[in-house]
Amino acid sequence: MTDPNAALTEIFGFDHFRPGQQEAVEGALSGRDVLLVMPTGAGKSLCYQLPALLRDDLSIVVSPLVSLMLDQVESLERRVGGKVALINAQQDAATNREVLERAQRGELRLLYVAPERFASPGFLEALKAVKIGCFVVDEAHCVSQWGHDFRPDYFRLGDAARWLGADSIFASTATATPQVARDIAERLGLNEPVSVATGFDRPNLTFAVAPSKSASHARSQLAAALATPEARPAIVYAGTRKQTAEVASNLASDLGIKVVAYHAGLDREKRAKIQRSFMDGSVDVVVATNAFGMGVDKANVRTVVHVSVPQSIEAWYQEAGRAGRDGAPARALLLAQNKDKGLHVFFIERAEVDEAELDRVAKRIFSSSPDGRYDAEISELGSNPDQVRSIIGHLARAGVLSPSPAPTDRQIGRIDGAYDGRARSLCQTSAKQATKARWAAYRSVWHFVETPSCRRAAVLTHFGDRDRDAAPLLVPCCDVCNPESIADVVSVEVRATKKGASSSGRSLAPRAALADSSELDEAIVNLVASAHPQVGRTRAVEVLRGGRSKVIAANHYDELENYGAFGDLHAADVLGRVDALLAEGRIVSSGGRFPKLQSPAGQGARR
Incomplete structure (x- = not known):
C-alpha cells in the first residue's frame, strides 16, 4: 500500500484528513523535514505514524513520556500488529535487546524511544546498522529554552538523527509560539522544513476563569463544576502530588462518586490501572499532576479543571485541550487564587542563576570530565535541580558543552570548549534572556487570568494565530463573553469548615x-x-x-x-x-x- 488516502481509511478508519494532516503526511513521505504545530486533539500523531507505516525503512519516535509511548504502541499494534515497538528503561534488557534485533532485521516500521537512550553508545551503534527514514521528535517544544517544558537532554537529538543517517526530521508540538517554533527549527537543524501550523482555535471549548477566595472556596467551586453527570468524564489538574490526593478525597466525599489520584510517584502498574479505568469509564474523574493525559487519548472528556494557575499559557492550553477531543461542547475551567502569583515568583527566582553558582557548576562539570565527557548526578552539581538544568542549558548555548539525553536525575554530555571569560559572558547573557522569558510567561498567563476581554481571543493572540478573528462555534465562547457560563461556579459560597466559614479570602480584582x-x-x-x-x-x-x-x-x-x-x-x-x-x-x-x-x-x- 502506497496511497496515503487508502491507508488513512484501511489502517486508521478515517475517510478524510483533518486540516493540516495531509500536508504534513506528504512532507514526511517526500523525505522533507517537517515542523508541525497542531493543537491537542487535532491528530498530530497520525501525521508521522501514517507515512512511517507506508515507508520501507524505520521511523524513530522520540517521546519524553512512557505513558504516551505505551498508549500509541498498543493502539497501533491493534491495527498493524508486529510493525511497532518501543524501547525504554521500564522494560528488561532482554526485551529491549529483542526489539533492537527486530529493527535490524527490518521487521519494524515504527520504534518509540525515550530520549535518554541516545546517551548510550551501544544503542546508537546498534541503530547505525538500520536504515532510518524519519526521525520524529515529539513534544518538540522541549528542545527550546523558551518553551514551557525545556529539557537540555533534547539538545543533541538533531545531531543524533544526522549521525544515524536519518532521511529527515519531523518535529511535532501542540504548543509553540512563533518564537519557540523558530528556536525548535534552529536547535534541531531543520532544513527548509515543511511548516504546518493549523491554528490554535478549539471552537468547541468554553474557556472560563473563576477567582477562588481560599482553598475551601476552591473545593466548593470544583464540586459545583463537576456536580452533574454532563460535566463528566473530567480531568482535574493539581500542582503537587500531595494535592492530588487531597483534592481527590474531598471531591469523592462531596459528590459521592469514584475519584482517583494520579501522579508520577505511583508505581507503573498502579498508573496503568488508573489509565485503563478512566479509558473504560469505570472511573469518571481523575485528579492528577501534569504526568497524566499525555498518553490518554480519551475523546469524550467534558471538563478539564485546573485548581491552580499553571506557570505559562502553553502549559495550561496543552492540558486544557484534552477536553472535547470528540468535537462536542466541553469546558476548560481555571480556578485562580492570588497565592498562585507568589508561587510563580518563587519558582522564577529559584531558577535564576547567579554568577557564583554558574562558576561552581561549570567547575564541577569540568572536574568530572577528564576525557572530555561528563556524567554526573544533578545532586553532585548543585543543590537546586532546576537551577542546575538551567545552567546546563546556558553552557550549551555558549558552546561550552553538548548535553546528551539522560535520566532525569543525571546530566551526561561532552565538553566542546573552554569555560573562559567569553563563555562566561555568553552564559550570563543567556541567563538574563531566560529570566526575561520566564517573566514574560508570568505576565502572559496572569494577563489571561485577569483580562476583561474575550479569553479565546487572548489565547489565539498569544500564539500568533492569524484566525483569531474567526467566529467561534460556541457563542459566547468564554466567561467574559458570557458570565452565565460559569454561574454554577462563581455563585457557590465559601465552604464551612470546623473552624467556621471563611470569607476573608481576596478576589483577583485589585482593592x-x-x-x-x-x-x-x-x-x-x-x-x-x-x-x-x-x-x-x-x-x-x-x-x-x-x-x-x-x-x-x-x-x-x-x-x-x-x-x-x-x-x-x-x-x-x-x-x-x-x-x-x-x-x-x-x-x-x-x-x-x-x-x-x-x-x-x-x-x-x-x-
Missing part, C-alpha cells in the same frame, strides 16, 4: 485602595535601592508595612524613608506590587538560594 499604585510602586523601587543589606520580597513587604521583627531593628530598616508608610494595606496587596515590578523589570532578583531584590543596572535610590 480600591490600590486603584492607583504609583506611590507604592515608587516606594518599593526606592526601598530596593536603599536597603542595606538587601531585602527579599517578603522582607520588603514587612518594611513597608512597619514590621517590628528583630531583623528590622538590627539592620536599621526602620530608619528607611518609607518604613511603615503602607501599614494600612494587606501584605498580599503590597507583595502583589513587588511581583508586578519584578515582572516589569523595574526591580530585579539576584536569584540563587536566597534571592534578594536589586535595582536594575545603572539605577539607584531617589535622594
Whole structure:
C-alpha cells in the first residue's frame, strides 16, 4: 500500500484528513523535514505514524513520556500488529535487546524511544546498522529554552538523527509560539522544513476563569463544576502530588462518586490501572499532576479543571485541550487564587542563576570530565535541580558543552570548549534572556487570568494565530463573553469548615485602595535601592508595612524613608506590587538560594 488516502481509511478508519494532516503526511513521505504545530486533539500523531507505516525503512519516535509511548504502541499494534515497538528503561534488557534485533532485521516500521537512550553508545551503534527514514521528535517544544517544558537532554537529538543517517526530521508540538517554533527549527537543524501550523482555535471549548477566595472556596467551586453527570468524564489538574490526593478525597466525599489520584510517584502498574479505568469509564474523574493525559487519548472528556494557575499559557492550553477531543461542547475551567502569583515568583527566582553558582557548576562539570565527557548526578552539581538544568542549558548555548539525553536525575554530555571569560559572558547573557522569558510567561498567563476581554481571543493572540478573528462555534465562547457560563461556579459560597466559614479570602480584582499604585510602586523601587543589606520580597513587604521583627531593628530598616508608610494595606496587596515590578523589570532578583531584590543596572535610590 502506497496511497496515503487508502491507508488513512484501511489502517486508521478515517475517510478524510483533518486540516493540516495531509500536508504534513506528504512532507514526511517526500523525505522533507517537517515542523508541525497542531493543537491537542487535532491528530498530530497520525501525521508521522501514517507515512512511517507506508515507508520501507524505520521511523524513530522520540517521546519524553512512557505513558504516551505505551498508549500509541498498543493502539497501533491493534491495527498493524508486529510493525511497532518501543524501547525504554521500564522494560528488561532482554526485551529491549529483542526489539533492537527486530529493527535490524527490518521487521519494524515504527520504534518509540525515550530520549535518554541516545546517551548510550551501544544503542546508537546498534541503530547505525538500520536504515532510518524519519526521525520524529515529539513534544518538540522541549528542545527550546523558551518553551514551557525545556529539557537540555533534547539538545543533541538533531545531531543524533544526522549521525544515524536519518532521511529527515519531523518535529511535532501542540504548543509553540512563533518564537519557540523558530528556536525548535534552529536547535534541531531543520532544513527548509515543511511548516504546518493549523491554528490554535478549539471552537468547541468554553474557556472560563473563576477567582477562588481560599482553598475551601476552591473545593466548593470544583464540586459545583463537576456536580452533574454532563460535566463528566473530567480531568482535574493539581500542582503537587500531595494535592492530588487531597483534592481527590474531598471531591469523592462531596459528590459521592469514584475519584482517583494520579501522579508520577505511583508505581507503573498502579498508573496503568488508573489509565485503563478512566479509558473504560469505570472511573469518571481523575485528579492528577501534569504526568497524566499525555498518553490518554480519551475523546469524550467534558471538563478539564485546573485548581491552580499553571506557570505559562502553553502549559495550561496543552492540558486544557484534552477536553472535547470528540468535537462536542466541553469546558476548560481555571480556578485562580492570588497565592498562585507568589508561587510563580518563587519558582522564577529559584531558577535564576547567579554568577557564583554558574562558576561552581561549570567547575564541577569540568572536574568530572577528564576525557572530555561528563556524567554526573544533578545532586553532585548543585543543590537546586532546576537551577542546575538551567545552567546546563546556558553552557550549551555558549558552546561550552553538548548535553546528551539522560535520566532525569543525571546530566551526561561532552565538553566542546573552554569555560573562559567569553563563555562566561555568553552564559550570563543567556541567563538574563531566560529570566526575561520566564517573566514574560508570568505576565502572559496572569494577563489571561485577569483580562476583561474575550479569553479565546487572548489565547489565539498569544500564539500568533492569524484566525483569531474567526467566529467561534460556541457563542459566547468564554466567561467574559458570557458570565452565565460559569454561574454554577462563581455563585457557590465559601465552604464551612470546623473552624467556621471563611470569607476573608481576596478576589483577583485589585482593592480600591490600590486603584492607583504609583506611590507604592515608587516606594518599593526606592526601598530596593536603599536597603542595606538587601531585602527579599517578603522582607520588603514587612518594611513597608512597619514590621517590628528583630531583623528590622538590627539592620536599621526602620530608619528607611518609607518604613511603615503602607501599614494600612494587606501584605498580599503590597507583595502583589513587588511581583508586578519584578515582572516589569523595574526591580530585579539576584536569584540563587536566597534571592534578594536589586535595582536594575545603572539605577539607584531617589535622594
